[in-house]
Amino acid sequence: MHILGSIIAGFHVALTPANLLYCVIGATLGTVVGILPGLGPLTTIAMLLPITFKMPAVSALIMLSGIYYGAHHAASTTAIMLNMPGEPTSVVICFDGHPMARQGRAGPALCIAALSSFFAGCVAVLIIALFSPVLADIALDFSAPEYTSMMVLALVSSATLSDGPALTSLAMVVLGLLLGTVGTDINTNVQRFTFGLPNLYDGLDFVVVAVGLFAVAEIVWRLQHHHAQAQPLDKVRGLLPRWEDIAATWKPILRGTALGGALGILPGTGPLISSFASYGLERSLARDPTRFGNGAIEGVAGPEAANNAAALTHFIPMLTLGIPAGAANALMLGALIIQGITPGPSVVTDHADLFWGVVASMWIGNAMLLVLNLPLVGVWIRLLRMPYRLLYPAIIAFSCIGVYSLANSAWDVILAAGFGVAGYILTALGCRPAPLILGLVMGPLLEENLRRSLLISRGDPTILLTHPISAAFLVLTVVILAAQFARGVAAQPRR
Amino acid sequence: MMPRIGREALSGALFCIIGLSAILLGRTYGIGTTTHMGPGYFPVMLGTVLLVLGVAVALRGLRIPDSLPDFSGALRPLVCLVAAIVGFGLMIERGGLLLAVLWLVLCACAAGPRFRAIEVMLSVLTLGAIACGIFVYGLGLSPGDLLP
Numbered sequence: 228m229h230i231l232g233s234i235i236a237g238f239h240v241a242l243t244p245a246n247l248l249y250c251v252i253g254a255t256l257g258t259v260v261g262i263l264p265g266l267g268p269l270t271t272i273a274m275l276l277p278i279t280f281k282m283p284a285v286s287a288l289i290m291l292s293g294i295y296y297g298a299h300h301a302a303s304t305t306a307i308m309l310n311m312p313g314e315p316t317s318v319v320i321c322f323d324g325h326p327m328a329r330q331g332r333a334g335p336a337l338c339i340a341a342l343s344s345f346f347a348g349c350v351a352v353l354i355i356a357l358f359s360p361v362l363a364d365i366a367l368d369f370s371a372p373e374y375t376s377m378m379v380l381a382l383v384s385s386a387t388l389s390d391g392p393a394l395t396s397l398a399m400v401v402l403g404l405l406l407g408t409v410g411t412d413i414n415t416n417v418q419r420f421t422f423g424l425p426n427l428y429d430g431l432d433f434v435v436v437a438v439g440l441f442a443v444a445e446i447v448w449r450l451q452h453h454h455a456q457a458q459p460l461d462k463v464r465g466l467l468p469r470w471e472d473i474a475a476t477w478k479p480i481l482r483g484t485a486l487g488g489a490l491g492i493l494p495g496t497g498p499l500i501s502s503f504a505s506y507g508l509e510r511s512l513a514r515d516p517t518r519f520g521n522g523a524i525e526g527v528a529g530p531e532a533a534n535n536a537a538a539l540t541h542f543i544p545m546l547t548l549g550i551p552a553g554a555a556n557a558l559m560l561g562a563l564i565i566q567g568i569t570p571g572p573s574v575v576t577d578h579a580d581l582f583w584g585v586v587a588s589m590w591i592g593n594a595m596l597l598v599l600n601l602p603l604v605g606v607w608i609r610l611l612r613m614p615y616r617l618l619y620p621a622i623i624a625f626s627c628i629g630v631y632s633l634a635n636s637a638w639d640v641i642l643a644a645g646f647g648v649a650g651y652i653l654t655a656l657g658c659r660p661a662p663l664i665l666g667l668v669m670g671p672l673l674e675e676n677l678r679r680s681l682l683i684s685r686g687d688p689t690i691l692l693t694h695p696i697s698a699a700f701l702v703l704t705v706v707i708l709a710a711q712f713a714r715g716v717a718a719q720p721r722r
Numbered sequence: 723m724m725p726r727i728g729r730e731a732l733s734g735a736l737f738c739i740i741g742l743s744a745i746l747l748g749r750t751y752g753i754g755t756t757t758h759m760g761p762g763y764f765p766v767m768l769g770t771v772l773l774v775l776g777v778a779v780a781l782r783g784l785r786i787p788d789s790l791p792d793f794s795g796a797l798r799p800l801v802c803l804v805a806a807i808v809g810f811g812l813m814i815e816r817g818g819l820l821l822a823v824l825w826l827v828l829c830a831c832a833a834g835p836r837f838r839a840i841e842v843m844l845s846v847l848t849l850g851a852i853a854c855g856i857f858v859y860g861l862g863l864s865p866g867d868l869l870p
Contacts, residue, residue, distance in 0.1 A: 398733075408764060420765070617845065640808075644808050651796070656736065686757035
């Protein structure tokens with residue numbers, strides 16, 4: 228009953244008026260950015276990070292996580308109404324959600340999507356509550372070699388398993404790690420890659436880099452690829468699904484939740500891959516697979532459940548091991564470090580109020596999202612008409628004010644513009660910037676653990692292989708790389 | 723078929739250049755011994771990995787059909803946004819927040835495909851008001867910083 232007591236304590240933290248307010252703000256903001264096709268949770272989190280530094284750590288994390296899962300929750304609305312994913316992770320919902328909307332069944336599609344998100348969210352929070360303390364307990368025995376190998380595994384798997392070419396993503400991770408070494412080396416006080424600029428002595432602030440890559444570069448990209456805005460279908464009549472709909476979807480929801488909950492824990496897989504896996508599973512189990520793509524409600528329910536379950540269980544490695552599973556988690560992890568919290572297994576016990584408060588707030592947030600999404604669906608659909616040309620000046624303005632407020636430094640603002648240009652060029656070359664942020668946040672941690680490992684072993688790098696758990700992580704890394712390589716060779720066009 | 727230079731080959735070359743510079747610069751910081759990693763140890767290691775990955779990306783890029791990066795239509799948003807942000811950074815300390823936001827929003831709006839005067843004015847007013855609110859109440863900075 229230890230966990231029950233902790234959960235109740237968590238609700239005490241999450242239900243204080245201030246934290247409840249941050250939960251509402253986070254979930255609402257998440258809904259808005261999830262629906263707006265031009266603004267995603269990564270950009271929003273990067274933009275709001277500086278403000279959260281003035282808040283208590285638990286409130287900051289409650290709000291930031293609300294933005295993240297709120298966006299995953301709401302993105303299906305855009306997919307169903309516009310045939311365009313509000314977030315990349317909801318692309319699968321377009322396949323059957325939009326055909327349903329065109330058949331006049333937008334209401335049931337939205338309702339089933341919201342219900343399956345809610346159900347999956349509740350189960351996923353339960354998984355976090357039950358699984359995290361166990362995992363943290365195991366990880367408490369980890370020492371530097373285990374951490375080093377675990378970080379390598381996490382970086383490699385999140386780079387290769389996410390979308391985009393694996394080699395390029397790996398290179399972007401390494402580039403991020405390199406950027407993480409910029410500044411004064413804490414052990415020797417040597418300036419690395421500072422080129423004599425005093426402003427670089429403290430290293431690159433990850434907020435500055437994130438704003439450049441996710442706000443500035445993204446806006447340039449969108450303005451360049453400017454298209455006429457799609458018009459949403461107007462009317463939503465009758466939200467309530469029929470009995471057949473519920474009978475047809477409860478099993479896909481259960482399967483999707485299980486799939487997403489399990490895949491979300493691994494770095495790299497997560498919402499996008501889970502929702503594709505669930506769609507494939509439902510289609511292969513269906514009696515008549517040809518219905519898929521033409522408005523099969525199972526094709527909305529399963530992937531939507533998987534997507535949301537994975538978005539939440541993605542928090543497990545971050546909260547218990549200090550390893551971010553994706554770019555958004557990396558930003559939150561960076562925020563925790565700035566708040567003075569050392570990420571790792573001790574967070575669950577040493578900062579129990581933070582951990583359980585955030586877990587409880589996720590439950591509250593999920594319930595709130597159900598209330599926000601369904602009755603207010605008309606408001607959200609009107610939001611889809613918001614033109615991008617009104618949106619992006621606001622994104623830029625708030626990003627710049629946030630970056631300036633970090634250290635009241637004009638240099639940071641100018642540096643963010645520089646990273647915007649670099650980010651745009653990288654994007655145009657087909658390199659996605661998300662893995663870079665993972666590397667940047669993890670870089671100093673990885674270097675420190677590697678240094679400690681080699682100090683323990685007196686310079687013998689085989690220590691990473693003689694510690695059994697560490698060796699297992701490295702073997703897994705090699706397996707992932709080999710699988711990627713084999714797939715790449717198989718997919719290579721013959722000449 | 724002749725190898726075609728496209729986006730992937732170019733990005734591979736870029737990674738190679740960065741990796742190589744990291745190795746060359748990192749060596750000057752002192753690599754140290756494995757027991758006591760010098761400040762250059764980790765950067766040189768990463769530079770080497772990046773160089774290898776860069777070569778692999780470039781070779782792969784040369785073997786697959788690929789297109790050159792498309793920069794058309796990007797110059798205007800790029801220049802306008804950089805001018806907006808850099809101008810904001812330079813102005814905020816001397817000219818105050820209001821002037822900086824005015825410049826920022828005007829420049830940012832110029833980055834878009836069409837400049838609609840009324841919308842831009844409304845954007846300036848709304849964003850300016852919200853910015854002042856965040857600046858003074860959210861971030862606790864003094865109202866004196868709003869004006870020059």
